[in-house]
Amino acid sequence: MVKIASFITALCAGLAAATNVEPQPGPKPKNIGIALFKGWQPLDVFGPLDAFWGLGTGQPINVFLISEDGISAEVKGGMPFATNSNTSATVLTGYSYANPPELDVLLVPGGIGTRNEVAMAPVIQYVKDVYPSLQYIISVCTGASILARAGILDGKRATTNKRAWAFVTQFGQRVRWNPKARYVRDRNVWTTSGVSAGVDGVLGWIEYVWGSAVATGVENGMEWNRVGANGDKFGKLYGLW
Numbered sequence: 666m667v668k669i670a671s672f673i674t675a676l677c678a679g680l681a682a683a684t685n686v687e688p689q690p691g692p693k694p695k696n697i698g699i700a701l702f703k704g705w706q707p708l709d710v711f712g713p714l715d716a717f718w719g720l721g722t723g724q725p726i727n728v729f730l731i732s733e734d735g736i737s738a739e740v741k742g743g744m745p746f747a748t749n750s751n752t753s754a755t756v757l758t759g760y761s762y763a764n765p766p767e768l769d770v771l772l773v774p775g776g777i778g779t780r781n782e783v784a785m786a787p788v789i790q791y792v793k794d795v796y797p798s799l800q801y802i803i804s805v806c807t808g809a810s811i812l813a814r815a816g817i818l819d820g821k822r823a824t825t826n827k828r829a830w831a832f833v834t835q836f837g838q839r840v841r842w843n844p845k846a847r848y849v850r851d852r853n854v855w856t857t858s859g860v861s862a863g864v865d866g867v868l869g870w871i872e873y874v875w876g877s878a879v880a881t882g883v884e885n886g887m888e889w890n891r892v893g894a895n896g897d898k899f900g901k902l903y904g905l906w
């Protein structure tokens with residue numbers, strides 16, 4: 666009985682999130698950038714930033730915010746919906762695409778700004794230029810459309826926001842899109858589903874790089890109810906499977 670119970674526990678834990686993952690050998694990434702643009706989704710940025718903050722309490726890392734002008738990036742309230750709500754936020758960045766810090770990892774958020782093809786050109790170019798020098802790249806939500814437009818996802822498995830599925834996947838005709846996953850790793854490219862999935866993907870990435878004890882420490886510090894790579898429900902909600 667005990668054996669069966671522990672087997673079932675192990676099975677459930679395995680489905681919910683990989684457990685007891687051994688840390689990746691080799692040098693740990695240290696410098697993490699977040700590429701911001703006008704119309705970034707708040708949780709896509711601040712969720713992972715909170716996980717990086719927790720990681721930084723125990724591991725030597727640096728996080729840099731990067732934007733086109735090197736000064737700030739705005740998300741405007743309400744857009745594109747017809748509303749007079751005031752829910753805007755502007756973050757100060759300090760690094761530009763033209764003069765970025767040296768990075769090991771780049772996180773690319775999504776957001777309503779990804780719908781503006783013209784405004785996206787600088788961040789797509791930056792991602793394309795920097796990717797060959799990175800250890801890892803991580804996209805959140807519709808940020809996958811930026812990776813796809815930069816050609817990084819060609820021939821790879823990936824996922825994205827399930828509600829914005831048709832919009833994002835049109836940019837990646839040679840991508841093996843997974844409509845079920847919460848997040849997907851293919852080689853050094855991590856793509857996550859919508860908005861909050863960025864935190865699950867980053868926790869999965871932390872587990873992959875630093876091991877399960879470190880990832881669980883960050884998760885518990887955030888009091889985050891973690892969803893594993895296969896635990897997503899939104900593809901079904903939006904009729905993708």
Ligand SMILES: *[C@@H]1O[C@H](CO)[C@@H](O)[C@H](O)[C@H]1NC(C)=O
Nearest residue numbers: 742743748749750751752753
């Ligand atoms: C948002 O701010 C504008 C400008 O100050 C104002 O006209 C509008 O009424 C505000 N919206 C709400 C919901 O209060």
